[in-house]
Amino acid sequence: MTIAIETQDLTKRFGDVLAVDGLDLSVPSGTVYGFVGPNGAGKTTTIRMLTGLLQPDRGTARVDGVEATRRGKLAETLGYLPAEAPLYDELTGREQLQYAAQFRRLDDGDRVEQALVQYDLLDAADRRVEGYSTGMRRKLGLAQATLHEPSVLILDEPLNGLDPGATRTVRELVETVSDDGTAVMVSSHDLTTIESICDRVGIVSEGELVADERPDDLSTGDGDRDLETAVLELTDQ
Ligand SMILES: Nc1ncnc2c1ncn2[C@@H]1O[C@H](COP(=O)(O)OP(=O)(O)OP(=O)(O)O)[C@@H](O)[C@H]1O
Numbered sequence: 001m002t003i004a005i006e007t008q009d010l011t012k013r014f015g016d017v018l019a020v021d022g023l024d025l026s027v028p029s030g031t032v033y034g035f036v037g038p039n040g041a042g043k044t045t046t047i048r049m050l051t052g053l054l055q056p057d058r059g060t061a062r063v064d065g066v067e068a069t070r071r072g073k074l075a076e077t078l079g080y081l082p083a084e085a086p087l088y089d090e091l092t093g094r095e096q097l098q099y100a101a102q103f104r105r106l107d108d109g110d111r112v113e114q115a116l117v118q119y120d121l122l123d124a125a126d127r128r129v130e131g132y133s134t135g136m137r138r139k140l141g142l143a144q145a146t147l148h149e150p151s152v153l154i155l156d157e158p159l160n161g162l163d164p165g166a167t168r169t170v171r172e173l174v175e176t177v178s179d180d181g182t183a184v185m186v187s188s189h190d191l192t193t194i195e196s197i198c199d200r201v202g203i204v205s206e207g208e209l210v211a212d213e214r215p216d217d218l219s220t221g222d223g224d225r226d227l228e229t230a231v232l233e234l235t236d237q
Pocket residue numbers: 014017018019037038039040041042043044045046
């Protein structure tokens with residue numbers, strides 16, 4: 001079994017705030033991994049260290065065996081969608097993906113058109129991004145993050161602000177990408193969706209991992225405790 005995402009003793013402090021505190025994560029390839037916890041628990045800070053955007057004070061982060069500090073190499077294996085998709089409002093959806101393809105030096109000219117179809121954006125492909133809804137922006141962000149067919153995909157709050165239909169679309173896209181063998185890490189407060197799409201769930205509280213289990217094991221077999229209750233209990237809320 002290969003490891004898609006691994007951190008060892010990962011630590012980051014901002015002044016008096018210990019945002020991430022000696023975090024040890026190990027996410028096997030092919031897994032959809034839910035990364036949950038209360039506001040300020042350290043999820044985004046962890047993700048920013050995994051994507052090489054932030055230097056840890058201590059410890060290491062690796063994605064598909066690549067040290068997160070090697071950003072050039074990391075870009076080949078990692079797809080990352082931050083909470084606010086990095087899009088240019090003045091471009092059309094197609095131009096945005098063409099720009100990303102150029103940036104990534106993808107030779108396959110069909111890849112952009114395939115992505116527009118896969119992410120159900122063909123009808124909107126020639127409209128400027130500034131007119132896109134939250135759900136359309138998220139789909140375009142996902143299309144951009146997966147254009148190079150990464151082996152690991154990290155999504156920070158991909159479900160935020162989405163209506164049930166758009167939530168389902170993103171959920172299905174995660175499942176499709178995962179079926180193709182990509183490991184997906186999803187941070188979210190939508191615990192119902194996390195419970196339904198994730199193979200494993202890591203719960204962070206005050207920068208520490210307090211649980212790392214299958215959703216069924218966290219929510220207990222007797223049906224009395226769902227994931228939301230488990231998260232509330234384990235994070236002392
Ligand atoms: N650039 C920064 N400067 C100062 N403090 C920061 C910075 N980034 C994060 N923090 C602090 O680190 C802690 C963890 O923040 P982080 O954004 O990682 O939490 P989170 O789990 O992603 O929260 P949320 O669910 O609210 O998005 C918080 O106390 C936050 O205020």
